[in-house]
Amino acid sequence: MPEAPRFISRPPFAARMHFRFASRWFVVLVVAALAFTAVGVYVSFPRTFVLMATTTSTRDSGLLPYLLPAFTADTGIDVRYVAVGTGQALDLGRAGDVDVVMVHAPSLEKAFMAAGHGLCRIPIMFNRFVIVGPPADPAGVRDAANVTDAFNRIRSAEARFESRADSSGTHNKELRLWEALGLNPSAFGAWYERTEQGMGATLTLASERDAYTLSDDGTWYAREGSLPHLALLYDRADLLLQNQYSVIPVNPVAHPGVKSEPAVAFASWLVEARAQSLIAAFTVNGHVIFAPNADPDAVGAC
Amino acid sequence: MLVVAGDLVGITLLSLLVSGTSTLLATLVAVPLGVTLGLREIGSQRLLRNILFTLYGLPPVLAGLLVFLLLRRDGPLGSLGLLFTPLGMILAQFVIVTPILLGITMSVVATVERRVKDTAFALGADRRQVSVTVLHEAAAGILTGVMVGFGRAISEVGAVFIVGGHIEGRTQVLTTSIITDIQAADYADAVGLGAVLLIIAAVVYSLLYRLQERTLP
Numbered sequence: 360m361p362e363a364p365r366f367i368s369r370p371p372f373a374a375r376m377h378f379r380f381a382s383r384w385f386v387v388l389v390v391a392a393l394a395f396t397a398v399g400v401y402v403s404f405p406r407t408f409v410l411m412a413t414t415t416s417t418r419d420s421g422l423l424p425y426l427l428p429a430f431t432a433d434t435g436i437d438v439r440y441v442a443v444g445t446g447q448a449l450d451l452g453r454a455g456d457v458d459v460v461m462v463h464a465p466s467l468e469k470a471f472m473a474a475g476h477g478l479c480r481i482p483i484m485f486n487r488f489v490i491v492g493p494p495a496d497p498a499g500v501r502d503a504a505n506v507t508d509a510f511n512r513i514r515s516a517e518a519r520f521e522s523r524a525d526s527s528g529t530h531n532k533e534l535r536l537w538e539a540l541g542l543n544p545s546a547f548g549a550w551y552e553r554t555e556q557g558m559g560a561t562l563t564l565a566s567e568r569d570a571y572t573l574s575d576d577g578t579w580y581a582r583e584g585s586l587p588h589l590a591l592l593y594d595r596a597d598l599l600l601q602n603q604y605s606v607i608p609v610n611p612v613a614h615p616g617v618k619s620e621p622a623v624a625f626a627s628w629l630v631e632a633r634a635q636s637l638i639a640a641f642t643v644n645g646h647v648i649f650a651p652n653a654d655p656d657a658v659g660a661c
Numbered sequence: 662m663l664v665v666a667g668d669l670v671g672i673t674l675l676s677l678l679v680s681g682t683s684t685l686l687a688t689l690v691a692v693p694l695g696v697t698l699g700l701r702e703i704g705s706q707r708l709l710r711n712i713l714f715t716l717y718g719l720p721p722v723l724a725g726l727l728v729f730l731l732l733r734r735d736g737p738l739g740s741l742g743l744l745f746t747p748l749g750m751i752l753a754q755f756v757i758v759t760p761i762l763l764g765i766t767m768s769v770v771a772t773v774e775r776r777v778k779d780t781a782f783a784l785g786a787d788r789r790q791v792s793v794t795v796l797h798e799a800a801a802g803i804l805t806g807v808m809v810g811f812g813r814a815i816s817e818v819g820a821v822f823i824v825g826g827h828i829e830g831r832t833q834v835l836t837t838s839i840i841t842d843i844q845a846a847d848y849a850d851a852v853g854l855g856a857v858l859l860i861i862a863a864v865v866y867s868l869l870y871r872l873q874e875r876t877l878p
Contacts, residue, residue: 392689395682396751402678403746410745410828419845424829441745441826455734456744559844585846616734616742 408437409621412448412457414528415557417604420577420648425641430628436621444557446526452476452607455614459622461606463528468605477607478619479660483629484638484649488532488600489579490593491562491586492518492571500571500592506600507539509593514542517550519570521561524553528602533573536599562586575602580643604649608661623661630655668830673857676834679747679821680814683754688807691759695766696799700774700792710767716760721753721813725820728753732824745826750834753820758810765806766799773799800876808869815861835861 417423418440427438441451445462452460453476461483462468472480490500490509498516503509513520522544523530537544544551552570554561558578565572566586579591606626611619628634630653638651698709730736732744732752743749774795781791818836825832827841835858842851 388685388689392682392685395678395685398678399682399748399751402675403743403748406742406746408831415844439828439831441828443826451733557844559846563844563846582846585848614734 408439409459409618409625410457411438411440411459411461411622411625412451413440413442413461414445414448414463415442415559416463416529416575416578417461418442419557419559420575420581420643422577422638422641422649426634426637429634429637430625433633434621434624434628436624438621438625444525445528445531452609455609455617457609458618459606459608459625461604463602463604464531465603465605467528467531468607471607475613476610478610478623479626479657480605480607481626481630481653481657481661482603482605483653484635484651485601485603486649487576487594487596488529488573488602489576489591490571491565491574491579491589492592493569493588494590496590496592498571503593506593506595506597507536510536511540513571514540514547517548519550519552519568521565521568521570521572522551522553523558523561523573524555525557527557529558529573529575532600532602536573539599562589565589576646577643577648580646580648583644603652623658626661627658629653630658668833669854669857671830672833672835672838672854673861675747675832676815676836676858677861679750679834680754680811680817682751683758683814684807684811686751686755687758687762687810691762691806692766692803695763695803696770696796698763699767699770699799700795710764713760713764713767717764719757719760720819721757721817722819722823724756725753725823728756728820729823744824745828745832747825747832750821750825750832753824754814754817757817757820758814761813762806762810765809766803769799769802769806770795773802801873804869804873804876808866808873811865811869812862815858815865 413423419442423440427440431437441457443451445464445467448457448460448462449464449467449471451457452471453474460477468477468480471477490506492498492500492513498512498518500509500512503512522533534544552564552568554564556564558574559582561572562574562578562582563586564570566588569588571592576594583591606629608619608622608626609617611617635651635653638649639647641647641649728749729744731738732741732749733739734742734744743752774791777795777798778791781794786794816836818840821832821834822837822840825834825837827833827837835854839851839854839858842848842854
């Protein structure tokens with residue numbers, strides 16, 4: 360230890376030097392931390408935009424990136440969104456963490472409204488669920504008489520099936536279809552796999568594992584090109600496969616912090632002829648996805 | 662979604678801002694605290710160390726969940742309106758980085774102290790001078806802790822996804838963008854973002870490494 364003798368010869372000086380060394384770093388650190396935090400505060404507040412909670416399908420299909428700029432151009436209101444499962448989207452609305460929700464699970468939406476969390480529930484449009492699976496179609500889904508028959512064939516063949524299992528609108532629909540057959544997936548064997556992930560991730564899994572799955576047509580057409588081991592096997596205008604989307608501004612009485620006025624403006628804009636025709640004109644890789652079916656009178660409840 | 666150049670810059674800057682701020686704030690809290698705890702023999706120190714090493718392995722996704730529950734409007738800090746903001750993400754990463762940095766600082770200081778103390782006392786140093794010497798000798802090790810902490814923060818995805826919400830032009834960072842790119846099968850974009858992440862790591866680490874060399878005794 361060559362430095363050690365300094366304690367004997369010049370202790371006060373050495374100590375001062377070390378303290379100066381440490382305090383200089385401390386000052387640099389404090390200044391940097393303050394500056395960074397200030398930038399963090401600057402980019403966090405104030406929130407000037409309307410915040411919407413919606414499902415991954417509206418993002419993954421590309422509808423929101425297509426629709427929102429038109430709304431902003433018409434009204435000057437900025438809408439941003441978090442894309443989560445329907446379960447979490449409604450929960451964020453329930454807590455007042457977002458200003459408006461756009462989801463596709465009518466039964467859950469009705470419960471949300473009944474509990475007083477929503478100002479009004481406005482049906483906007485619908486798309487369709489499709490069944491995709493291995494091109495060889497070992498369960499014979501292509502020949503099914505209807506969608507429940509298709510599901511029954513998958514179960515009879517015990518062909519591998521990927522369930523979203525994530526409380527999403529799509530998962531909700533899948534459970535309803537098994538229910539229509541008088542079946543409960545909890546009794547299913549190893550062929551029934553639960554991904555607990557979004558539509559995109561579940562499609563990738565189904566493709567890699569030669570499995571069937573239920574998908575919304577928008578995500579399917581957006582992802583089709585990257586799923587070489589999957590084919591569209593059941594795509595018919597079955598009423599059971601209709602997927603209704605609604606928009607619900609969060610109730611400002613229950614949650615005083617929400618930006619209610621611009622949220623209602625957004626909902627009202629969606630039912631207008633311009634937005635409805637924009638929705639009808641929206642295509643994914645050449646396929647029309649959404650059929651607008653808004654009821655203009657529904658806005659009156661807001 | 663295809664990442665355009667402007668988005669990429671914004672996403673990269675936000676990644677740096679969130680992880681940089683959380684690491685700086687964690688340093689400010691953890692280093693003085695870790696030095697104090699490392700230098701002093703406290704009776705309950707073993708218990709404290711056990712708690713700390715448990716937090717050391719705190720899964721980022723659990724930290725994200727806890728901060729999410731804390732920040733939502735119904736939660737204890739709901740009135741601050743920090744959910745789905747960069748500041749909220751900073752808080753989440755602060756929770757992840759602080760125990761790591763605290764643990765490393767404590768270990769480094771305690772180890773150096775054991776090595777230096779007797780010699781320094783023998784050479785006539787008083788209590789304060791011993792502390793100063795230990796601090797000087799431990800600086801390089803503490804800086805390693807800062808590097809590890811920043812590495813954990815910038816590569817972390819679970820907490821920033823839950824607390825940030827991945828809002829376009831607002832709370833999207835490199836790691837969350839990679840996840841959503843993979844979900845949308847934009848693998849080329851995902852790889853590109855991964856490359857940016859790697860470049861950031863290379864630049865930041867080479868800077869910190871240079872700093873570390875200067876602090877070596």
